[in-house]
Amino acid sequence: MGPLAGKKIIEIAGLGPGPVCGMLFADMGAEVTVIDRRTTSNPSALALANAAIMNRGKKSIALDLKTEGGRDVALRLLENANGLIEGFRPGVMERLGLGPDDCLEANPRLVYGRMTGWGQAGPLSQVAGHDLNYVALSGALWYGGRSDSPPIVPPTLVGDMGGGAMLLAIGMLAAMMNAQETGKGQVVDAAMIDGSSLSTTLLYALFQSGNWTLNRQDNFLDGAAYWYDTYECADGKYVSIGSIEPEFHALLLEKLGLEDDPEFAQQYNKDCWPALKARFVDIFKTKTRDEWCALMEGSDVCFAPVLDFAEAPLNPHNRARGVFTKIDGVTQPAPAPRFSETPSEIGSAPPESGQHTAEILAAAGYSEEELGRLRTMSII
Numbered sequence: 001m002g003p004l005a006g007k008k009i010i011e012i013a014g015l016g017p018g019p020v021c022g023m024l025f026a027d028m029g030a031e032v033t034v035i036d037r038r039t040t041s042n043p044s045a046l047a048l049a050n051a052a053i054m055n056r057g058k059k060s061i062a063l064d065l066k067t068e069g070g071r072d073v074a075l076r077l078l079e080n081a082n083g084l085i086e087g088f089r090p091g092v093m094e095r096l097g098l099g100p101d102d103c104l105e106a107n108p109r110l111v112y113g114r115m116t117g118w119g120q121a122g123p124l125s126q127v128a129g130h131d132l133n134y135v136a137l138s139g140a141l142w143y144g145g146r147s148d149s150p151p152i153v154p155p156t157l158v159g160d161m162g163g164g165a166m167l168l169a170i171g172m173l174a175a176m177m178n179a180q181e182t183g184k185g186q187v188v189d190a191a192m193i194d195g196s197s198l199s200t201t202l203l204y205a206l207f208q209s210g211n212w213t214l215n216r217q218d219n220f221l222d223g224a225a226y227w228y229d230t231y232e233c234a235d236g237k238y239v240s241i242g243s244i245e246p247e248f249h250a251l252l253l254e255k256l257g258l259e260d261d262p263e264f265a266q267q268y269n270k271d272c273w274p275a276l277k278a279r280f281v282d283i284f285k286t287k288t289r290d291e292w293c294a295l296m297e298g299s300d301v302c303f304a305p306v307l308d309f310a311e312a313p314l315n316p317h318n319r320a321r322g323v324f325t326k327i328d329g330v331t332q333p334a335p336a337p338r339f340s341e342t343p344s345e346i347g348s349a350p351p352e353s354g355q356h357t358a359e360i361l362a363a364a365g366y367s368e369e370e371l372g373r374l375r376t377m378s379i380i
Contacts, residue, residue: 001029001342002027002028002029002030002335002339002342002343002344002345003028003029003339003342003344004025004028004029004030005029005030005342006029006031007025007029007030007031007082007083007176008030008031008033008080008081008082008083009022009025009026009030009031009032009033009081009082009083009084009085010033010035010074010077010078010081010083010084010085011032011033011034011035011058011084011085011086012034012035012065012084012085012086012087012088012093013034013035013036013037014086014087014088014115015087016087016115016131016156016160016164016165017087017115017160017161017164017165017168017192018085018086018087018115018165018168019034019052019054019055020054020160020161020164020165021085021113021115021164021165021166021168021169021172022034022054022055022058022085023053023054023055023056023057023058024165024166024169025083025169025172026056026057026058026347027056027057027335027344027345027346028335028339028344029342029344029345030082031059032057032058032059033058033059033060033061033077033356033360034055034058034059034060034061034351035061035063035065035074035077036060036061036062036063036353036354037062037063037064037065037353038062038063038064038070038354038378038379038380039064052350053330053332053333053350054350055350055351056327056332056346056347056348056349056350057346057347057348058348058350058351059351059355059356059359059360060351060352060353060354060355060356060357061077061354061356061357061360061361061380062353062354062357062380063357063379063380064378064379064380065096065098066096067377067378067379068097069374069377069379070379071096071097071098073361073374073379073380074098075098075102075103075106076106076364076365077360077364078103078106078107078110079106079107080107080364081107081110082109082110082111082176082179083110083111083112083113083172083175083176084103084110084111084112084113085113085115085168085172086098086112086113086114086115087114087115087116088116089116089125089126090114090116090120090121090125090126091126100112100187104185107185108183108184108185109179109183109184109185110179110185111172111175111176111179111185111186111188112185112186112187112188113168113171113172113175113188113190114187114188114189114190115164115165115168115190115192116189116190116191116192117129117130117133117134117159117191117192117193118134118191118192118193119189119191119193119194120189120191124137130156130159131156131158131159131160131164131192132153132154132156132159134159134163134191134192134193134196135154135158135159135163135192135196136151137193137196138163138193138196138197138199138200139197139200140158140159140163140196140197140199140200141154141158142216143203143216143219143222144222145216145217146216146217146223147215147216147217147218147224151216158196158199159192159195159196160192162195162196162199163192163193163194163195163196163197163198163199164190164192164195166195167190167192167194167195167198168188168190171188171190172188175188203221206219206221218270220244220268224270224273225270225273225277226273226276226277226279226280227241227242227243227244227249227252227267228241228242228243228244229241229277229280230306231280231281231284231285232281232284232285233284233285233287233288233289233291233292234285234286234287234288234291235288235289235290237288237289237305237306238289238305238306239284239289239292239293239296239303239304239305239306240303240304240305240306241280241301241302241303242302242303243301243302244302246267247300248300248301248302249267251299251300251301252296252301252302252303255295255296255299255301256283263275263276263279264276289305289306292305293305312324313331322334325346327346327349328349330349334346354380357380358371361374361380
């Protein structure tokens with residue numbers, strides 16, 4: 001059983017960071033119940049949500065929250081919950097009668113987790129957006145890409161995952177610890193604009209100290225340095241090099257047979273970087289990726305092959321550590337972090353929408369007669 005065993009989380013169905021936050025809680029042993037829509041105007045979107053890996057280990061109840069009866073059922077479920085996760089625009093939950101005031105009245109110890117892009121307040125709080133937009137406005141997007149091209153469009157990692165799901169998870173965990181001590185719940189306003197900005201803290205520190213410029217691909221951690229970049233190999237695949245420290249840089253040169261080359265004697269001389277990078281481009285094209293792995297992998301060069309989603313689960317280190325797992329034939333990242341005394345685990349495959357409706361309501365004290373009435377009223 002994971003470290004959150006005994007904790008109960010109610011998750012209002014959504015997409016992106018909210019469900020991933022719920023998945024983290026479920027992996028760590030919390031009982032996570034997803035309130036799915038009873039009906040949807042977009043069946044394909046609902047099917048995607050139901051089949052998503054991020055719903056693993058959860059239970060599902062299908063409920064019409066736009067009805068007074070649906071609202072009452074949700075509030076009853078929240079009476080014994082430790083946390084709520086919702087990812088609507090500000091004001092939507094309030095209009096449903098499930099805003100913080102309503103829910104905290106039903107359960108004063110409840111931690112009310114709100115996941116948005118722009119936050120609960122501010123000029124953009126009611127405006128639509130996606131990961132790319134939040135990362136752009138935070139400044140985090142600027143340094144992604146080459147100097148002669150626009151900033152790259154990254155996968156939804158910095159905003160949705162790191163700046164969203166992870167931020168909400170740590171915020172809710174802190175608030176639940178506080179509620180356990182004080183008996184008082186609270187609202188956690190987790191915004192991807194905030195999380196994306198927070199992720200740039202190291203770069204801001206470097207910038208404020210004069211060790212980072214405003215120019216893209218002009219800094220030692222953004223692809224300007226020849227010793228911190230990715231390179232194409234003879235077979236069209238790629239490797240990554242991150243030999244920042246002088247001793248690791250020296251080992252890199254030794255592996256490449258360049259330890260006595262005077263052109264590489266000034267590692268941190270930016271004026272030399274472009275020409276030396278051009279040499280590296282040519283050098284790394286002389287061997288296949290696997291040949292470079294045989295030469296450098298397992299050393300302190302700070303080297304790794306660039307793997308795709310099909311290759312990563314098969315890598316020997318990833319297999320030995322169990323970085324990936326397979327549930328019902330679906331390969332997916334394994335729960336993390338690792339706990340020595342209360343290990344996380346995947347409780348079950350993602351449920352079908354409403355799969356546990358009767359079970360959840362029975363556990364909440366609803367009789368068969370009440371369940372029948374809710375069905376007749378199209379609430380469940």
